[in-house]
Amino acid sequence: MWSAVLALSWSVESFREAARAALRAGIAPECIEWLADGQGGLLALPDVRDAPVLHPSPRVPRAFLGIAETVLCHRDPQRHALLYRLLWRIAHGEPHVLATPTDADMRRAMQLAQEVRRDAHKMKAFVRFREVPGDHDNFIAWFEPSHHILQRVAPFFARRFAGMRWAILTPEASAIWDGEALSFGPGGTPADAPDFDAGEELWRTYYAHIFNPARLNPRMMTQEMPQRYWKHLPEAHLLPSLIQGAGMRVREMAEREHAAPKRRIPAPPLVLPSEDIRREESLAALRNAAQGCRACPLWEPATQTVFGEGPEDARVLLLGEQPGDMEDLSGRPFVGPAGKLLDRALADLGIDRAQLYLTNAVKHFRFERRGKFRLHRNPEPSHVQACRSWLAGEIERVRPQVIVCLGGTAALAVFGNGFRLMEQRGTWQTLHDGTRAFATVHPAWILRQPADRQQEAYANWLDDLRLLLTLPAGNAAIPHR
Secondary structure (H helix, E strand, O other): OEEEOOOOOOOOHHHHHHHHHHOOOOOOOEEEEEEOOOOOOOOOOOEEEOOOOOOOOOOOOHHHHHHHHHHHHOOOOOOOHHHHHHHHHHHOOOOOOHHOOOOHHHHHHHHHHHHHHHHHHHHHHOOOOOOOOOOOOOOEEOOOOOOOOOHHHHHHHHHHHHOOOOEEEEOOOOEOOOOHHHHHHHOOOOOOOHOOOOOOOHHHHHHHHHHHHHHHHHHHHHHHOOOHHHHHHHHHHHHHHHHHHHHHHHHHHHOOOOOOOOOOOOOOOOOOOHHHHHHHHHHHHHHHHHHOOOHHHHOOOOOOOOOOOEEEEEEEEEEEOOHHHHHHOOOOOOOOOOHHHHHHHHHHOOOOOEEEEEEEEOEEEEEEOOOOEEEOOEEEEHHHHHHHHHHHHHHHOOOOOOOEEEEHHHHHHOOOOOEEEEEEEOOEEOOOOOOOEEEOHHHHHHHOOOHHHHHHHHHHHHHHHHHHHHHOOOOOOOOOO
């Protein structure tokens, strides 16, 4: 018989070191007593790390390490023996045991892993930070997890609340974020955390107003939010009275006179450039007015209006089609993958982007959701028409010598319906006011090309953009570095 003493029962490295030594010594699972967290054995057994090496180190599947990281966080005292038994079986002729859900050991391991994941989910949902009195922007939360999950879940809070200083205290350990680095220390007691926060009363008022008595299901509520967490949740103190009065509130809702539904977001009045704004010379006034544009439905799902940027006296105006996902989030044009490709092309031509005025024909991002992602959708002519006054205002104020249309939507906004992009790309056109213009493909079109055709598409696009270096009269549209 042998013993395997682990300093940290939840540590993968600690378990891995002992398990590797036992496998190399050929020690069967039933011959090991696993001891952790200061636990003592009944007999003074030799440690597996001192066993003689009889076999080379086995290859451990990556999938096993993923399971072990989760299972080790459980408090089941038999989890180490279970994992070593699985590891022994993998190393002795059962490499497919991890893919056999009906196997008794795997079924137990999956059960433990699921309980750990559920406990981690509860921690993310029910940790409540309270500001330390007299110490602005410093917060402490007390939490009592069922399993050893603090080190597993703390990085989530570091990402979620990166802008504030906080600590999460548990009976066994603490996690501390100082705004830059995450560290761990000894455990604490509830007395070490504040028992009140000034914002809790406001939160309780909000929670009472959004509580829907018609959807009350106490059994499901206590299943998802077990009562042992209630003492740490400010809103939980309202639950008994809210549950008791739910029946009366439902009857009042049923008897209330029908009212027409309201919009989820009230629509502000339509904003178009006023006469004063048209006379205003600065782009800033036009940009501020565009933030409130409601001329088409694209404003509602979008994050913000993405207006143009660049010098007010730029000689070249680069016109794209519409903002993309990153542009919608940042509020700036051409900062996503297509913008990076445009930057590369301008660098290859020796053109400084800072000398250009960049904008889009449509000022809001049109997209459709696919799970967590927002996928680009081409704008419609009605969207181009709705934004025409903003584009006209930009052109009027910048007064560029050259307009470059990137993509079909941009060409539609400048040249109208009769323009054929792929037939007329890279050729000079003269607008009604004498401004010179040409169109080419949008950089996003190049990124969508097959890998074996992208280089050729990029070279052809670069030839189109090279028109910026020489106007038909022989003058450069923009200085060449």
